[in-house]
Amino acid sequence: xxxxxxxxxxxxxxxxxxxxxxxxxxxxARVKYAPNVRLIRLMCSGRLDPTFVFKAFAGGADGVxxxxxxxxxxxxxxxxxxxLRRFILMKRVLVQMGIDPARLKLxxxxxAEGVQLAAEINKFVEEVRALGPLHWNLDYQEAVSTPAMEExxx
Amino acid sequence: xxxxxxxxxxxxxxxxxxxxxxxxxHEKILDVDANFDVVxxxxxxxxxxxxxxxxxxxxxLLTLFNGGIRNDENEHLAKLLRRKSQILVAFGSCACEGCIxxxxxxxxxxxxxxxxxxxxxTDNPHEIYPRASFDVPEGELHIPRLANVLRPLDLVxxxxxxxxxxxxxxxxxxxxxxxxxxxxxxxxxxxxxGAVIGVGDSTVCDECPRARNVKSITxxxxxxxxxxVDPNLCLLEQGIPCNGPATRSGCNSRCPNAxxxxxxxxxxxxxxxxYGARLIAAFASVIDAKEPEEIxxxxxxxxxxxxxxxxxxxxxxxxxxxxxxxxxx
Numbered sequence: 005x006x007x008x009x010x011x012x013x014x015x016x017x018x019x020x021x022x023x024x025x026x027x028x029x030x031x032x033a034r035v036k037y038a039p040n041v042r043l044i045r046l047m048c049s050g051r052l053d054p055t056f057v058f059k060a061f062a063g064g065a066d067g068v069x070x071x072x073x074x075x076x077x078x079x080x081x082x083x084x085x086x087x088l089r090r091f092i093l094m095k096r097v098l099v100q101m102g103i104d105p106a107r108l109k110l111x112x113x114x115x116a117e118g119v120q121l122a123a124e125i126n127k128f129v130e131e132v133r134a135l136g137p138l139h140w141n142l143d144y145q146e147a148v149s150t151p152a153m154e155e156x157x158x
Numbered sequence: 159x160x161x162x163x164x165x166x167x168x169x170x171x172x173x174x175x176x177x178x179x180x181x182x183x184h185e186k187i188l189d190v191d192a193n194f195d196v197v198x199x200x201x202x203x204x205x206x207x208x209x210x211x212x213x214x215x216x217x218x219l220l221t222l223f224n225g226g227i228r229n230d231e232n233e234h235l236a237k238l239l240r241r242k243s244q245i246l247v248a249f250g251s252c253a254c255e256g257c258i259x260x261x262x263x264x265x266x267x268x269x270x271x272x273x274x275x276x277x278x279x280t281d282n283p284h285e286i287y288p289r290a291s292f293d294v295p296e297g298e299l300h301i302p303r304l305a306n307v308l309r310p311l312d313l314v315x316x317x318x319x320x321x322x323x324x325x326x327x328x329x330x331x332x333x334x335x336x337x338x339x340x341x342x343x344x345x346x347x348x349x350x351x352g353a354v355i356g357v358g359d360s361t362v363c364d365e366c367p368r369a370r371n372v373k374s375i376t377x378x379x380x381x382x383x384x385x386x387v388d389p390n391l392c393l394l395e396q397g398i399p400c401n402g403p404a405t406r407s408g409c410n411s412r413c414p415n416a417x418x419x420x421x422x423x424x425x426x427x428x429x430x431x432x433y434g435a436r437l438i439a440a441f442a443s444v445i446d447a448k449e450p451e452e453i454x455x456x457x458x459x460x461x462x463x464x465x466x467x468x469x470x471x472x473x474x475x476x477x478x479x480x481x482x483x484x485x486x487x
Binding site: 053054055057058059061062075082085086088089090092093094096097100101102103140141148149150151156 | 229230233264267268271303304305306307309431432434435436438439441442443445447448450453454457460462463464467475476477478480481482
C-alpha cells in the first residue's frame, strides 16, 4: 500500500474569504505545495454540502480537504461552525462505510496563512499517500458478482 | 386473445408491502382488471417465468417492478421484464433506492447468511446452510445466488419511471392507475421518461402542519425518550431526528401527523442527489454548539448515523455500500 509511485487525488474546498486567499498568498510568495490537491472555491465553508464530499469520494478522490476561516472569523458570522458540525457528522458516516476518516480533513486558514496552508496540504498528501488508493466505486461492478452459497458460508 | 393492454407486477428483494398497497386501492383495482390483461403477477395470478419468456418483446405495456436486485434470480427477471415491457416502473422504495434491504449493504454477504442461519433465534445445531445446487431424484435443484451487494433497479436495467414510497401511498397509486388508463384511451400523455411519479414536488416538512421556529438542538433523543412529545411542534425542534427536511412530499406528512418522525421512505426530494448528505447538512446545521467536544456529545444522540440518514437510501446513495460489503469475496 505504501507504493511510492501512488499519487493521491485530493479535492480541496476553500473559502473565498480566507483559505482560497491563503492559497493565493502561498502562490504569490512562491511557496510550493504538492500538486495533488485540486482546489475548488466556495463562498464559505458553510456552503459545503456533504454531497460534494461523498461525490468526490465516489468519483475517485483519495482524500478531501475542507478549509475555512478560523472560528470567530467567518465572513458570514458563524457558518464555519456549521462546516465543523457537518465535518464531524460526515466522519461518523465515513467510519460506518468503511472509509478511513483520516481521508477527510478540516483545516482553518486565514488569508495570511499561505505558508501554514501549504504545509498542511503537504502533510495531508503524505497522510493519504500512506493510506493508499481508495478506488471507491471503481470496483463496484466486481462487487455485484454473485458468489456461490458455498463460498459465502465457507 | 384479448385486445386489452398487458400488465405485469413483480417482486424482487422486497417485503410484499407494495403488493398490499396496490390491492389497497380498493375498488380501483377493478379498473386495473377492466383496462388491463394481467399476464404476470406472482402474488395474484398463476403465471410461470417461462410464460413471460415466451412473450414477444415489448408486448407488456406496463410493468410495476418492486424490490431491489439482491440475487441472480432478481437480476434475470429485471432484465427479462425490461425486454418484455414498454413501460417499466421502479415501484416502491426498494426498486428506486434499495430501502431497508439495502441496509444490508453495510455487511459482507457471508455475515448476512450467518446471521440468517446461525444466530440465537435460529435453531441450527448442525450448521446446515443452503446449497447453491442440490441433487434430488427428479434432477438437480438450484437456488438463486446472492450478490455481494443489493442494487436498485436502475443500476441493472433502464427504468422509465420511479414511484417511491414504502410502500407508495394508495391514493398516489390510484392516481397513477387513472393516468395510465387515460393514456391507454388516448386522453392523456405520459410524463417525460425518468420522471418520479405519484409524488409531490416539495419536502415532507412543506406538507407537515406542525409549527416551526428557529431550531437549536442541544440534545438528540429517540422519540420514546421524549415525554411528553408536543403534538403541535416540529419534531426536529424537540430533538427527535426527523427526516422530513430531505424527504420528498407525497404522503401528506403521514408519520408526523400520527405523532412520529418521518423516516424518509419517499426518498430524496426534488434536486437532492444524495439523501443522506442532505440530512447530514440539515441535522448538523441546527445543532446549537461550537466546540468539537460538545458537538460530539450531541451527535452521540444519533447512535447509528448511516441507519438514520440512509435508512431507505443506502443502495441508491453516492457511496452505495460499505467497503466491507463490496470488497467481500
